[in-house]
Amino acid sequence: MQWKALALALLVERGFGQGMFPMMRFSCSQLVVDRLDPLVTPGSIPSPHLHQIVGGNSFNASMDPATHDLPSSSTCTSCTFSEDFSNYWTAVLFFKARNGTYKRVPQFASEGLRADGGITVYYIPAADGRSNVTAFKPGFRMLVGDAAATAPGSARKVCHRCMPKTGDNSNINCGAPDSQALPAGQCAGGIRSVITFPTCWDGVNTDSPDHMSHVAYPEGSNGNDVGAAGNCPASHPVKIPQVMLEVMWDTRPFNDKSIWPEDGSQPFVWSTNDKDGYSQHGDYVFGWEGDSLQRAMDARCNGAVCNALKTQSSEAAMKCTKPRVVEEDIDGWTTSIPGQTM
Ligand SMILES: *[C@@H]1O[C@H](CO)[C@@H](O)[C@H](O)[C@H]1NC(C)=O
Ligand SMILES: *[C@@H]1O[C@H](CO)[C@@H](O)[C@H](O)[C@H]1NC(C)=O
Ligand SMILES: *[C@@H]1O[C@H](CO)[C@@H](O)[C@H](O)[C@H]1NC(C)=O
Numbered sequence: 609m610q611w612k613a614l615a616l617a618l619l620v621e622r623g624f625g626q627g628m629f630p631m632m633r634f635s636c637s638q639l640v641v642d643r644l645d646p647l648v649t650p651g652s653i654p655s656p657h658l659h660q661i662v663g664g665n666s667f668n669a670s671m672d673p674a675t676h677d678l679p680s681s682s683t684c685t686s687c688t689f690s691e692d693f694s695n696y697w698t699a700v701l702f703f704k705a706r707n708g709t710y711k712r713v714p715q716f717a718s719e720g721l722r723a724d725g726g727i728t729v730y731y732i733p734a735a736d737g738r739s740n741v742t743a744f745k746p747g748f749r750m751l752v753g754d755a756a757a758t759a760p761g762s763a764r765k766v767c768h769r770c771m772p773k774t775g776d777n778s779n780i781n782c783g784a785p786d787s788q789a790l791p792a793g794q795c796a797g798g799i800r801s802v803i804t805f806p807t808c809w810d811g812v813n814t815d816s817p818d819h820m821s822h823v824a825y826p827e828g829s830n831g832n833d834v835g836a837a838g839n840c841p842a843s844h845p846v847k848i849p850q851v852m853l854e855v856m857w858d859t860r861p862f863n864d865k866s867i868w869p870e871d872g873s874q875p876f877v878w879s880t881n882d883k884d885g886y887s888q889h890g891d892y893v894f895g896w897e898g899d900s901l902q903r904a905m906d907a908r909c910n911g912a913v914c915n916a917l918k919t920q921s922s923e924a925a926m927k928c929t930k931p932r933v934v935e936e937d938i939d940g941w942t943t944s945i946p947g948q949t950m
Pocket of ligand 3: 739740906907
């Protein structure tokens with residue numbers, strides 16, 4: 609199993625000598641690709657840029673935290689663990705051909721998992737294997753990254769890897785060979801994009817105006833340290849599970865130099881109209897049923913098998929989709945990216 613190799617790589621890298629480094633790793637198939645953003649622009653139909661969304665099918669444009677209860681409003685989830693009605697979303701990748709037209713880049717399932725595109729989701733309890741983390745409360749939501757970013761950030765929370773033909777799903781911590789910029793050359797195994805959420809919470813607020821300041825990365829960490837064992841700052845003392853998103857973009861059908869820009873520059877563009885790559889971001893709206901996430905964290909569930917949780921088949925997860933709300937061409941060769949004028 610690939611996640612075992614991954615966990616092993618992490619153990620070696622972080623110098624954990626004994627035992628397994630538990631991390632839940634499971635797939636959430638594509639729920640919908642739509643121009644909605646209930647966290648940053650609630651109620652806006654359409655939102656400024658296109659997202660790809662996974663999780664519970666109660667996802668919609670507004671999702672008012674005071675009234676929208678994800679577990680009871682959803683009738684299915686696209687995630688492996690059927691008590692997880694959370695929503696997770698990211699920007700969408702496009703290919704810009706030499707003739708100036710755009711085509712959406714499809715996604716594929718991460719190694720060892722079965723899904724229809726979507727996102728591979730990780731939940732990691734405390735890295736020391738002893739202390740417990742506090743699961744999120746209903747209404748909790750957060751955001752990583754900046755859709756307007758035009759330069760690399762100081763902490764490596766959002767990154768890309770140019771994947772080799774097979775394997776190398778190691779080191780999901782945004783360390784080398786990953787980069788905040790989109791890879792410069794053709795990637796035989798597609799492009800992996802990783803988004804790492806903070807692991808410290810202020811213990812009070814389930815959200816904040818910027819959707820970030822109620823959470824923080826541990827002191828002394830690089831923002832990206834997987835299962836970061838560092839102490840939480842006094843302002844954000846409560847350890848929460850580390851959520852990470854991994855998205856595999858199937859750039860392979862576009863590996864044809866004759867349709868790449870003549871100057872050899874890389875042709876991929878985020879749906880934020882960003883060809884550098886710094887604007888990729890991830891949004892999370894917590895929606896696990898009851899205390900299921902807490903149980904899974906306390907049980908140190910590992911991989912995509914967890915006796916503390918209810919699991920559904922990949923087929924059932926793939927059946928959970930919803931129709932797009934914003935009607936626009938997202939699949940053809942188009943002269944612009946949805947919502948972008950240039
Ligand atoms: C979203 O769902 C909630 C509850 O399920 C509903 O009250 C609300 O009207 C919906 N909003 C939109 C924009 O569809
Ligand atoms: C632009 O190039 C792509 C890739 O070769 C091709 O599929 C598409 O039809 C072209 N569009 C136009 C308008 O020439
Ligand atoms: C963590 O939670 C488990 C299960 O509830 C419990 O047995 C264990 O004592 C807790 N550990 C600490 C350090 O609180």
